[in-house]
Amino acid sequence: MKRFAVVCSAGLFIAACAPKPILYPNAHYQQVGEAGAEEDIAACQDLAKNAGATPSQGKSGQVAGNTAAGGAVGSAAGAVGGAVVGHPGPGAMVGAASGATAGFLRGLFRKSPPSQAYKQFVNRCLQARGYDPVGWE
Numbered sequence: 001m002k003r004f005a006v007v008c009s010a011g012l013f014i015a016a017c018a019p020k021p022i023l024y025p026n027a028h029y030q031q032v033g034e035a036g037a038e039e040d041i042a043a044c045q046d047l048a049k050n051a052g053a054t055p056s057q058g059k060s061g062q063v064a065g066n067t068a069a070g071g072a073v074g075s076a077a078g079a080v081g082g083a084v085v086g087h088p089g090p091g092a093m094v095g096a097a098s099g100a101t102a103g104f105l106r107g108l109f110r111k112s113p114p115s116q117a118y119k120q121f122v123n124r125c126l127q128a129r130g131y132d133p134v135g136w137e
Contacts, residue, residue: 055114
């Protein structure tokens with residue numbers, strides 16, 4: 001039960017941090033108010049997902065890239081540190097493992113930007129509803 005609560009809490013935290021469009025406060029926005037605009041944003045996001053546009057740019061690929069880059073940097077740093085004390089091989093192995101772990105964790109918890117197709121779909125949907133999207137945050 002505790003595990004379920006932690007997973008749900010993490011999911012809500014990630015969803016709350018997800019990027020969303022910023023709307024210019026034009027006449028339509030003023031008319032519907034912030035609550036109405038939030039409902040319309042959610043509806044447009046659902047339409048985009050149902051149409052096949054993915055809200056993220058492939059999180060697994062980003063995590064893998066960060067892990068590989070962290071491993072390479074860690075390996076080089078470990079080799080240099082190990083060479084100073086006379087053991088470049090073990091230093092490189094420890095550095096690679098440490099760097100890969102750091103890269104993996106950084107990639108895992110980094111906020112993934114929405115894909116271009118997803119942003120364009122949501123923006124177009126909001127424009128059709130009378131809003132003026134000016135960017136994403």
